[in-house]
Amino acid sequence: xxxxxxxxxxxxxxxxxxxxxxxxxxxxxxxxxxxxxxxxxxxxxxxxxxxxxxxxxxxxxxxxxxxxxxxxxxxxxxxxxxxxxxxxxxxxxxxxxxxxxxxxxxxxxxxxxxxxxxxxxxxxxxxxxxxxxxxxxxxxxxxxxxxxxxxxxxxxxxxxxxxxxxxxxxxxxxxxxxxxxxxxxxxxxxxxxxxxxxxxxxxxxxxxxxxxxxxxxxxxxxxxxxxxxxxxxxxxxxxxxxxxxxxxxxxxxxxxxxxxxxxxxxxxxxxxxxxxxxxxxxxxxxxxxxxxxxxxxxxxxxxxxxxxxxxxxxxxxxxxxxxxxxxxxxxxxxxxxxx
Numbered sequence: 001x002x003x004x005x006x007x008x009x010x011x012x013x014x015x016x017x018x019x020x021x022x023x024x025x026x027x028x029x030x031x032x033x034x035x036x037x038x039x040x041x042x043x044x045x046x047x048x049x050x051x052x053x054x055x056x057x058x059x060x061x062x063x064x065x066x067x068x069x070x071x072x073x074x075x076x077x078x079x080x081x082x083x084x085x086x087x088x089x090x091x092x093x094x095x096x097x098x099x100x101x102x103x104x105x106x107x108x109x110x111x112x113x114x115x116x117x118x119x120x121x122x123x124x125x126x127x128x129x130x131x132x133x134x135x136x137x138x139x140x141x142x143x144x145x146x147x148x149x150x151x152x153x154x155x156x157x158x159x160x161x162x163x164x165x166x167x168x169x170x171x172x173x174x175x176x177x178x179x180x181x182x183x184x185x186x187x188x189x190x191x192x193x194x195x196x197x198x199x200x201x202x203x204x205x206x207x208x209x210x211x212x213x214x215x216x217x218x219x220x221x222x223x224x225x226x227x228x229x230x231x232x233x234x235x236x237x238x239x240x241x242x243x244x245x246x247x248x249x250x251x252x253x254x255x256x257x258x259x260x261x262x263x264x265x266x267x268x269x270x271x272x273x274x275x276x277x278x279x280x281x282x283x284x285x286x287x288x289x290x291x292x293x294x295x296x297x298x299x300x301x302x303x304x305x306x307x308x309x310x311x312x313x314x315x316x317x318x319x320x321x322x323x324x325x326x327x328x329x330x331x332x333x334x335x336x337x338x339x
Contacts, residue, residue: 037081074117089146120249131251156309162289203261218269222336263325
C-alpha cells in the first residue's frame with residue numbers, strides 16, 4: 001500500500017479499501033465513525049473543568065470501580081457516533097454491564113465493536129494523558145445471533161482491526177487493520193487526523209520497563225526475578241542499566257513502547273488470586289486490541305504463560321494478566337514463567 005505522510009485518515013482508509021477485492025465500504029465507514037467519536041472525546045478531555053466534566057460521577061461500573069463523569073460521557077459519545085450507521089450488529093463497552101443492542105429504528109450490519117471509552121480516566125483530574133481503546137470483530141453467525149453476548153467471545157486473532165486514541169499534548173490515533181500499524185495526529189485547524197507515523201515498529205530490545213512497583217511483594221516469582229534483574233543494573237546478571245516508567249494509563253504506556261520500545265507489565269499477583277480475579281486488565285476492551293497493535297508492530301504480548309490473542313474469552317468483562325512490548329524482553333519473561 002502506498003502510504004504517504006501527510007495524507008488524511010479518510011484517504012488512508014479509502015486506499016486500504018481498494019486493496020480488498022469485493023470491499024463494500026462498510027468497514028471504512030465504521031472506522032470513520034469511530035474516528036469521529038475520538039474527535040469529540042478529544043474535545044471533551046481538552047476542555048476538562050472548563051465545561052465541568054471532571055471528577056467522580058458518584059456511580060460504579062460493572063467491575064465495581066468508581067466512574068468518572070467523563071467515563072459516562074465518553075461512553076455515550078461512542079454509542080451515539082456508531083449506533084445509527086447500519087454497520088454494527090451490537091457494541092460492548094467496559095462501562096456497560098451487558099452488550100448494547102442497536103436500536104430498532106436503525107439497520108444492522110455484520111460488525112461488532114468493543115471499546116474502553118476513556119482508559120486511565122482517573123488521570124483526568126490531574127491532567128495526565130488518557131486515551132480510548134477499540135476493537136472491531138466480524139460476526140459471521142446466522143441472523144439473530146450477532147446481537148448476543150456469545151458473538152463477542154472471539155479470540156483476539158479474530159479481530160478485524162484495533163486501535164487507540166491518545167489525548168496528550170497532541171491527539172493521536174493509532175490503527176491496525178492487520179497490515180502493520182500507522183499513527184495519525186489530529187490537526188485541530190482542519191479537524192482531520194493526518195498520517196504522521198507510518199509503519200510504526202517496536203525495537204526488539206529495550207532497557208525500559210513499566211510496572212506498578214507497589215505490588216512487587218504480591219507478584220509471582222518469575223516477575224519478581226525479572227524486575228530485580230532490571231533494578232540490579234550494570235552490577236547485576238543483565239549487565240545493563242534499566243529505566244522504569246509508570247503512568248497508570250495503558251494507552252500512554254503502549255504509545256511510549258510503540259515510539260521507542262519497552263515492556264509493560266500488569267501481571268497476576270497473589271492479591272488478585274485471593275480476591276478471585278484473573279488479572280487487572282480486560283481481555284476484550286484492553287488486552288486484545290493492544291496485543292494486536294503490539295504484535296503488528298513487531299512486538300509480543302503474553303499473560304506470562306500463553307499468547308493473549310489465543311485466549312478464548314469466557315465472559316464480556318474477563319480480566320487477564322498482561323505482559324507486552326519489545327519482543328526479546330517479553331520472551332525472556334515468558335521463559336522465566338516456563339521454568
